[in-house]
Structures are given as structure tokens and as C-alpha cells.
Amino acid sequence: MTNKGKFYITTAIAYASRKPHIGNTYDVVSADVIARYKRARGYDVFFCTGTDEHGQKIENYAAEAGISPQQYVDNISAEIKRICELLGSTHTHFIRTTDDYHVKAVQKLFTKLYTQGDIYKDSYEGWYCVPCESFFTDTQAKDGVCPDCGRPLRREKEEAYFFKMSKYQDKLLSFLEQNPDFVTPENIRREMINNFIKPGLQDLCVSRSSFKWGIPVEFDQKHVVYVWLDALTNYITALGYSPDKKDEKYEKYWPCDVHVIGKDIARFHTIYWPIFLMALGEPLPKKVFAHPWLLFGNDKMSKSKGNVMYADDLVELFGLDAVRYYLASAMPLTTDGSITYESVISCFNTDLANTFGNLASRTVAMTKKYFGGTVPAPAEPTEFDAELKEAAKAAYDGFVENIENYRISDAVNSAMELSRRANKYIDLTTPWALAKDESQKARLGTVIYNLLETLRIASLLLTPVMPGACGKILSVIGADGDEFESAATFGALKDGYTVGDLPILFARVDEAKMMEKINGDK
RNA sequence: CGCGGAGUAGAGCAGCCUGGUAGCUCGUCGGGCUCAUAACCCGGAGGUCAUGUGGUUCAAAUCCCAUCUCCGCAACCA
Numbered sequence: 001m002t003n004k005g006k007f008y009i010t011t012a013i014a015y016a017s018r019k020p021h022i023g024n025t026y027d028v029v030s031a032d033v034i035a036r037y038k039r040a041r042g043y044d045v046f047f048c049t050g051t052d053e054h055g056q057k058i059e060n061y062a063a064e065a066g067i068s069p070q071q072y073v074d075n076i077s078a079e080i081k082r083i084c085e086l087l088g089s090t091h092t093h094f095i096r097t098t099d100d101y102h103v104k105a106v107q108k109l110f111t112k113l114y115t116q117g118d119i120y121k122d123s124y125e126g127w128y129c130v131p132c133e134s135f136f137t138d139t140q141a142k143d144g145v146c147p148d149c150g151r152p153l154r155r156e157k158e159e160a161y162f163f164k165m166s167k168y169q170d171k172l173l174s175f176l177e178q179n180p181d182f183v184t185p186e187n188i189r190r191e192m193i194n195n196f197i198k199p200g201l202q203d204l205c206v207s208r209s210s211f212k213w214g215i216p217v218e219f220d221q222k223h224v225v226y227v228w229l230d231a232l233t234n235y236i237t238a239l240g241y242s243p244d245k246k247d248e249k250y251e252k253y254w255p256c257d258v259h260v261i262g263k264d265i266a267r268f269h270t271i272y273w274p275i276f277l278m279a280l281g282e283p284l285p286k287k288v289f290a291h292p293w294l295l296f297g298n299d300k301m302s303k304s305k306g307n308v309m310y311a312d313d314l315v316e317l318f319g320l321d322a323v324r325y326y327l328a329s330a331m332p333l334t335t336d337g338s339i340t341y342e343s344v345i346s347c348f349n350t351d352l353a354n355t356f357g358n359l360a361s362r363t364v365a366m367t368k369k370y371f372g373g374t375v376p377a378p379a380e381p382t383e384f385d386a387e388l389k390e391a392a393k394a395a396y397d398g399f400v401e402n403i404e405n406y407r408i409s410d411a412v413n414s415a416m417e418l419s420r421r422a423n424k425y426i427d428l429t430t431p432w433a434l435a436k437d438e439s440q441k442a443r444l445g446t447v448i449y450n451l452l453e454t455l456r457i458a459s460l461l462l463t464p465v466m467p468g469a470c471g472k473i474l475s476v477i478g479a480d481g482d483e484f485e486s487a488a489t490f491g492a493l494k495d496g497y498t499v500g501d502l503p504i505l506f507a508r509v510d511e512a513k514m515m516e517k518i519n520g521d522k
Numbered sequence: 523c524g525c526g527g528a529g530u531a532g533a534g535c536a537g538c539c540u541g542g543u544a545g546c547u548c549g550u551c552g553g554g555c556u557c558a559u560a561a562c563c564c565g566g567a568g569g570u571c572a573u574g575u576g577g578u579u580c581a582a583a584u585c586c587c588a589u590c591u592c593c594g595c596a597a598c599c600a
Contacts, residue, residue, distance in 0.1 A: 015600045052600070126598085137598065191526045195596065199524095205598055227598070267597070293594095332535075335528065336593080343534080346548065354561055362558030369557070410536090413546090420547095427563040432556065508559055 007043040008253040009035050010235050012261040012269075013052040013095065016076040017061055022309045022327075022339065023294040023301050025087055029327045030291060030408055031260040032089045036464035037403055039090075040484035046253045048238045049084060050095035051077040052231045054224070056134055059213035069213040073098060083311050088320055088467065095238040097215075097230055105242040106230055107218045109280065110206070112243045113229075114219070118279045119161050121220075124205045128156035135210070158210050161223060165201035168275040173197050175274065175284065184289045184406055188266045196271055204228065204272060232273045235259065236282070243280065256285035258406075266290040289406045292336040294327070309339060317518070321466035322348050322506065328465045329412045341518050345511050352469075352506035356419045356458070360473050362426065363451040364502045370435050375452055375478065376445030377495040384428045388450055389490045391421040392457050396488045399461045415461040422454040452477050453493045460487040469505045476500040 011027040014020055028049055035047040053073040062072035077096050084091065095102060113119045126135040129146035136146065136153060146153055176182060176193060183189040207223040208214065214224025233241075239254055240247025261269050269288045277284050293300070296307040314323045326344050329351070331337035367373055381389075398414030425447075434444040456479045459470040463484070474480045478497030486492045 012600095017600075055600075057599075124598085134599080137596095139596065185527095187526055191595065195525050202597060227600075231600080263594080265600075267595085268600095271597095298593095330534095335535090338534080346534095350548070353559060358559055358561050360558095362562080364558095366557050413536095417546095423558095423562055424564095426557070427555070430555080430557090435557085504559060506559080508561080 002042050003044060004042040005044065006046065006253055006257075007035075007038045008046045008239075008256045008258075009038070009048075010238075010256060010259050011049040011091075012259075012265060013050040013097065013231060013234050014080050015055075015057075016051040016053045016073045016080065017055075017057050019076070019079055019310070020083060021301050022311050022314060023296075025083060025311050026291060026294050026327055026331065026337075027260055027262060028084050028089050028091075029087055029324055030331070032087070032091070033324070033328055033408060033464045034258070034260070034403065034406070035090055036467065037484075040460075040464060046093065046239070046249075047089075047091045048093045048095060048235070049089065049091045050093070050234060050238070051080050051097065052234070053077060053096055053098045054214040054230055055227065056208075056211045056213070059211050060134075062213075070098065086315055086320075087311055088324060093238050095234050097234060101240070101242075102234060102237040103215050105237040106215050106225055106233055108243045109233060110215075110225055110229060111218045113163070113279055114161070116279075118164050118167065119206060120164065122160065122162050123157050124160035124162075124208075125155065125157045127153040129153050158208070159223075160205050160209065160226070161207035161217070161220075162203040163206045163229070163276075163279075165203050165272070165275060168278050169197060169201045171278060172271065172275055176270070182284075182287060183266070183270050184287060188263065188270065188290050192267060192270050196267065201271070228268055228272050229276065232268060232276060235273075235285070241282075255283040258287045258289050259285055260289050260291065263290045263292055291331060294331065294337045294339055297338055297340050309341075314344070317514070318344060318348055318509075319468075319506075321469045322352055324465055325352060325412070325462075329409050329416075331409055341515060342511070345509050345514055348506065349508055349511075351416055353508040355416060355423065356462075357469075357504070357506040359419050359422055359451075359458075360455055360502060360505060363422075363448075363455050364476060364499055366431055367448055367452060367499050370431065370444060370448060373498045375493065375495045375497045375499065376449050378446045378449040378491070379442040381446065382443075384425060385446065385450055388421065388425050388454060391418055392454055392490050393488070394418075395421075395461060396457065403464075412462070412465060415458050418454060418458045418461075422451060422458070425454070426451065449493070449495060452499075453490060456482065456493050457487045457490070460484055472505065473502065476502045 009031055011031045014024060031047065031049070035045050039045045051073070058073060059069050062069040065072060081094055110119065126137065128135050129151060145151060173193065176189060180186065180189065206226050206229045207217055208226045209223050212224060214226065215230055217223040217225060235256055236250065236254060239250040241250045259269055266288070274284050295301070296309065299307060301308045311323070326347050329347065330339060330343070367375065395414050395418035399411045402411035402414060429447045431444055431447050434440040434447065455473060456477060459473045460482060463470040471480065474482065477493070477499055479493055482492065
């Protein structure tokens with residue numbers, strides 16, 4: 001496989017305050033699908049995810065739990081890491097903002113920005129809740145009470161360091177105007193330009209002195225670095241970046257090819273992050289992919305609504321491949337996606353059990369029944385064969401085109417479309433009828449070969465999404481070493497191989513029974 | 523008030539940029555097949571594409587304008 005160069009992909013780091021629900025993990029799954037795909041194409045992939053572990057909220061939660069903030073984030077971070085692994089994430093690095101190398105790099109970079117005049121000392125003013133020890137914005141505090149505890153807020157001031165956003169505003173605007181592809185989807189870019197940049201950027205508060213749980217400012221120890229200068233810089237510190245020395249890894253992988261994030265933090269990634277990098281004199285990332293949210297039905301998932309779904313439960317009920325498939329296929333590009341147990345069951349039965357799993361099952365079964373399990377060599381093609389080959393080509397092209405543009409659900413659907421087409425091919429060619437006529441043996445061989453080959457192609461395409469099931473199929477039909485790009489060529493499957501046993505990959509789910517089980521567990 | 527989306531068959535979505543017989547999945551009704559996980563295949567029914575019987579055009583879901591409804595953002599909560 002030829003090396004196509006490097007590919008650096010990141011997810012947003014998860015805030016280590018609470019256990020994440022399935023919607024929070026979409027980042028990781030979608031980034032993992034892309035990372036696996038890129039690796040399969042021959043890229044040297046660096047895939048980074050991790051946890052954001054500082055801040056007032058964590059300090060408060062730790063105090064409630066009666067443990068130190070460090071103990072608290074150790075627990076949550078381990079839990080988040082476990083969930084990433086449970087979901088099959090193939091990240092190459094898991095960063096924690098409490099990691100020593102990150103802390104040191106952030107301190108140095110803060111000092112550098114201060115020394116060069118991008119950071120200055122002033123005071124921060126906002127609505128403050130004394131019991132919660134938290135500041136809130138005007139919109140958050142619109143009723144004059146704390147959005148967390150409901151008690152009255154009061155106007156407070158504290159000393160803080162600020163970053164001069166205004167200084168880089170024009171540069172950022174022209175960058176965004178000249179790089180319309182920087183943000184996907186495009187509407188986010190318009191929103192940022194119109195709402196924030198054109199009216200004039202406010203300087204950003206980058207330190208706090210009202211709480212302690214954060215990275216101390218080197219030259220002014222009563223301050224800790226506040227949020228974004230700590231969190232966003234993970235993308236470069238993970239590669240060993242520090243203002244005074246750039247690691248070899250940094251030189252190799254930066255700039256980032258794509259930051260996968262939720263749309264809610266688009267502002268920080270398309271405005272503050274590029275500006276921080278400009279100030280540091282480093283190249284900007286190539287793309288920010290801001291995906292929509294995964295809603296429960298039509299509602300935002302929240303504990304108080306009792307509609308939260310977790311990765312653990314879904315994987316236990318449906319299996320890893322199915323959960324990944326659902327997430328990859330159910331998320332539209334610009335509007336929010338939706339998940340319910342019913343929709344997962346329906347997707348599972350329709351796409352995975354009936355269409356894809358059953359295609360694999362019947363194809364392998366016919367190979368055994370008609371050819372003793374040996375992959376037959378193809379003979380003279382007919383028009384049905386040509387149509388199937390065209391469909392395979394279209395599936396490959398569609399998959400690649402879509403995934404390269406981060407249209408993951410469209411990519412998945414391209415592959416599934418091929419499976420549907422193959423099921424139709426079986427009806428058109430009626431192999432069971434051919435089998436009754438000895439003179440049709442060669443024709444039957446061609447049909448079975450074409451089906452196995454189609455199965456190989458569909459499986460290769462879907463491997464980044466469902467590595468388990470697809471890997472199993474490929475190994476059973478003797479194609480487990482095949483490169484992704486061989487899916488572009490119909491006929492790459494070698495004949496003469498004896499197929500193995502294929503277990504039921506996706507056993508149909510009885511919706512009523514499954515719902516009973518789910519509701520019983522609650 | 524501002525900014526960004528969305529409004530297309532019972533449900534979920536695509537199509538809109540680059541106008542030209544309204545498409546996909548599920549569901550539903552009818553038929554076919556038996557290799558397969560009661561799966562698979564074919565066909566039917568079902569939409570005045572939010573509204574304005576608005577503008578541009580030979581032609582508009584697609585471009586323009588106005589209105590209505592829903593959602594998100596509105597800057598220091600990640």
C-alpha cells in the first residue's frame with residue numbers, strides 16, 4: 001500500500017465533569033470512522049481525543065463528592081476513556097489537560113503571549129452566584145437569578161487577564177473569507193462572521209483568580225488559565241508542541257487536517273483557535289467539521305428529562321457494530337439527528353439484519369450448497385452482471401466522494417445501496433433455478449462469484465464503520481488482506497478459495513420484546 | 523430586534539447551489555420467489571414540495587420578495 005502522507009484528526013476533548021451520554025460520543029465515533037477510512041487508504045493517521053479537566057465546575061463537583069479535583073477527574077477521565085474504547089475508537093493519543101506536558105506547554109505559551117503583548121491584565125465583571133462561586137453572562141442571568149441554584153446573583157468584579165482578540169480580527173475575517181471550506185457546514189461560517197466578527201470581537205478573558213483548579217499562570221500564581229487557552233491548545237500540545245521547542249511529531253502532523261467538534265463549540269474553534277495560532281505564529285488547521293447534535297426524539301438529552309441514552313446500554317443491547325452503524329447513518333449534515341430505541345431497532349432490522357447480514361448469509365450459503373464452499377471462477381457475463389458491476393462502481397465512488405466531504409451518512413448509504421442491489425440481483429438471476437440445470441453450471445458460477453465479489457466490496461467500504469462484522473465477512477470469503485482500494489475493481493476476489501462458516505452477524509430483533517427488556521431495565 | 527437553519531406522501535429524510543415529468547428508507551395494500559436471518563424481489567395507493575391563486579421565466583420544490591411556524595446562536599457554561 002502506498003503511503004499517501006499524514007492525516008491528523010481530532011475530536012473535541014470531553015469535559016470531565018460527568019459521564020457522557022451517547023450524543024456526546026458522536027464526535028469520537030464519527031472521527032474514528034474517518035480515521036479508519038484514511039488509514040485504509042494508506043495515510044499515516046494521528047487521531048487524538050481526550051478530556052478537558054479544569055475549571056470551576058469540576059472543582060465544585062469534587063468538593064461535593066468530598067474528593068480532590070485531581071481524584072475526581074482521574075475517575076471521570078478513566079470512564080470517558082473506557083467509553084471511547086468501548087465504542088471501538090482507534091485514537092492514537094488520549095490527552096488529559098492535567099497531563100504534565102500539557103500543563104507546562106500551556107504555561108509557557110501563556111507567558112509568551114503575555115510577553116509579546118497579546119495578553120493584558122484588567123478586570124472581569126459579571127453576575128456572580130456566591131454559593132455556586134460562579135460567574136454568569138447577561139443572557140444566562142436574565143432573570144437576575146443563578147441558572148444553577150436559582151438564588152439571586154450580584155454584580156462582581158475580579159482581576160483577570162485578557163486576550164486581545166480585536167488585534168487579529170481583520171486577519172481572521174480575511175482568512176475566513178478566503179477559505180470558504182475552512183468550516184463545514186458552511187452556514188456556521190456565515191453565522192460566525194455576521195454575529196461575532198463583523199460587530200467587533202470582544203477581548204477574551206483567559207485567566208481567573210476566583211477558583212484554583214486550573215493551570216497556574218507562571219508569572220502570577222494567584223491566577224489560573226481559564227478555559228479556552230487551556231482546552232484548545234491540546235491539539236498542539238498532544239503533538240509535543242511548546243513555544244520553546246517543537247517536537248518532531250508536531251513538525252510532522254501539524255497543521256491538523258480536521259477538527260471534529262459539535263456545533264455548539266464552533267465559535268471557539270473558528271474564531272478563538274485560529275487567532276491563538278496566529279498569535280503563536282503557527283499554521284492554522286485545514287478544516288473544522290462541526291456536526292449537529294443527536295437528539296432523543298426531538299428533545300435534547302438531559303438527565304432531568306430522563307431521556308439519556310448511554311453507550312454502554314446500546315452496545316450491550318445491539319452490539320458495537322450496530323451502534324456505530326446507527327450513529328454513522330442517522331446523522332444528517334446540517335440538521336440535528338435523532339435517536340430512539342425504536343429507531344435503532346428499525347435501523348438494525350432493516351439495514352443490518354435484512355439487507356446486509358442476510359445478503360452475506362444467503363451468498364455464503366449458496367456458495368456452500370452449490371459449489372461445496374469453493375469460490376467459483378466467473379464465466380461469460382450477461383446484462384444483469386454489467387448492471388451489478390456498475391452499481392459496485394457507483395457505490396465505491398459514492399462512498400469515497402461522500403466521506404471525503406464528511407457526509408458520513410451519505411457514504412454509508414452508498415454502501416448499503418449496493419447491498420440492496422445485490423439482493424435484487426439474486427432475484428433476477430435465480431441461482432436456485434440455475435442449480436437445477438447441469439448445463440447452467442458455468443452461469444451459476446458466475447452469479448455466485450459476482451455475489452461474493454459484491455459482498456467483498458460492500459464489506460470493504462463498511463469496514464471503517466463496522467470493523468467487526470465486515471472483518472468477519474472478509475475473512476470468511478478469503479479477502480481479509482484486501483486493501484480498501486481494491487473495492488474499486490470488480491473482480492479482485494480470487495476464486496478457488498473455500499469459504500468458512502459465517503455466523504449470523506445481526507440477528508433480527510423482536511421490537512416488542514426488546515422494548516420490554518429496555519423498559520424493564522430502567 | 524439581530525444572525526443562522528428548517529418547513530417535501532402516515533414517519534424519517536434527499537433533491538434546491540448548476541430551474542425542465544417529485545425521489546429514497548420505513549409503514550401500508552396487492553403480487554412473486556424460496557438461496558437466505560418469516561428474510562428477499564416486483565407492483566399499487568398516498569404529496570397543489572409551509573403560505574401568498576406574489577415576482578422572474580417558455581418552465582420553479584429549485585431563483586427573488588413578503589408572511590407564518592419550529593429550532594439553534596446571541597460572546598466567556600464546557
